[in-house]
Amino acid sequence: MDLNQLQAELSRLGVTLSSNSDPANIAAALPGQRQYRASLYLAQLQAAETFFTTTLAQPLPIGLGAGYAFVQTALQSPELLNSLALSLDLWVGPAVQQHIEANNFANYAAYQNYFNNNILNLVNATYNVNVAAFYVQYPITANAVQRITANFQANIREACERIIADRVNIQNLFIDQFPGLTLDSLKAIKSTGSDFHKGGKQVLILTFATSWWWGYIPWWSDLKVVYKPTDLEVDCLLVGNTAAVNNAIGGPAFQAHSLAEIFNARGAANPPAGFEALPTYRILPRNPTSALPMGPGGLPVRNAYGYIEHLGYDLTGSQVPYTNLYLYGASDFLIFQYQNEVPIITDFYHRMSHRRRRGSASGPGQRVPAQGVREPAVGHAAGQAARAGERIPADRGTAKRNVRHQGLPAARGFRSVVRAAEQRAGQGAPLRDDDMAAHAQGHLRERGHAGAAASCVVANRLAGPARPA
Secondary structure, three states: OOHHHHHHHHHHHHOOOOOOOOOOOOOOHHHHHHHHHHHHOOOHHHHHHHHHHHOOOOOOOOHHHHHHHHHHHHHHHHHHHHHHHHHHHHHHHHHHHHHHOOOOOOOOHHHHHHHHHHHOOOOOHHHHHHHHHHHHHOOHHHHHHHHHHHHHHHHHHHHHHHHHOHHHHHHHHHHHOOOOOEEEEEEEEEEOOOEEEEOOOEEEEEEEEEEEHHHHHHEEEEEEEEEEEEOOHHHHHHHEOOOOOHHOOOOOOOOOHHHHHHHHHHHHHHHHHHHHHHHHHEEEEEEOOOHHOOOOOOHHHOOOOEEEEEOOOOOOOOOEEEEOOOOOOOOOOOOOOOOOOOHHHHEEEEEEHHHOOOOOOOOOEEEEOOOOHHHHHHHHHHHHHHOOOOOOOHHHHHHHHHHHHHHHHHHHHHHHHHHHHHHHHOOOOOOOOHHHHHHHHHHHHHHHOOHHHHHHHHHHHHHOOOOOO
């Protein structure tokens, strides 16, 4: 297995080793480095391909039986193997780096030579011996590669079994929004890259090919649904769409009202309060924990799972996005350099506090302590600063990784902005919201991070005590 053969095999598998989350400044170089490292986990990718395309196509109980046809497109998609490759690379990379540094390979040419001289070999038997010798030196990495591969395959199989069984229920969860909805096939499965938990399970984003009726016109489109291998009963009770979940289950009603629906009903009955309705979501809990029998080893919590609607950038309630252009431009609360941040921040406050934009006791003259900022707010603010003009990172870890690539210390990113703003204002007491925004923006713009001001102000607001109604 030399480099040319490795490249040919990765191409056959459809593995690109690129990711949408790669930092823009180094995105072009990453697939090349990963390509060499893939020589250390190529066997796992080949085994996974056989499992998804051959083993699962077998009759029950070895495979998925007749249900395989419904999920076949997703299981044979190269993106599935690419997700596994990126997960494995995260573990292999540090071991390779340590070995290279120990042998003083200082540049990319030396990096190539390392693999050409120590791993790759035209004689397959020698190549296999080299890979095995590498893992002998790094047994923790070897175990991680084996466990991740096994967990990935088991999680995908279990998810497919559940999706096949729940096909009609998922249809009914959305059928009031898409009349006559039919799930024709599972088109894609995307790993979110979340940590493995509950026996190696992960959250997955499912894409279904669907057909439905738009008036008298037949329509075909994709439907994204999030599969979560955890109990969603509490989620549904808090913010679930009761009509949707009861219709999806089809038997006795799952719930009478969610907490958000109760809040909305109370707010609608009291217009002078100025409350804005909370959103509800289509959530389908399966095997909820409260309904599970106690087993000899305790409550079988791993049997609980569910589905939740995928939240994208489209306008809520919109059925037909034309070429991904949403006419009303609904999006999150990012602030770009050329935009006026004031109306965006104001609208965010309005939605978060559920108070009217004018005449509220929570006006900008109120002082709010800047101390005690929650850690997620730090990652959020720093991540938005490092990625101004892009979507906010979904988790704190991603935000910190992105910030590190941009050279901004993620752990202190938000607090340093607050402290610098206070020092520049010459005040020992916490700043007012509008002062905080102005000084934080100035501090960030000096460093090229113009997109973070809204996050800083929002974090300051969320960290402070509750304001009087």
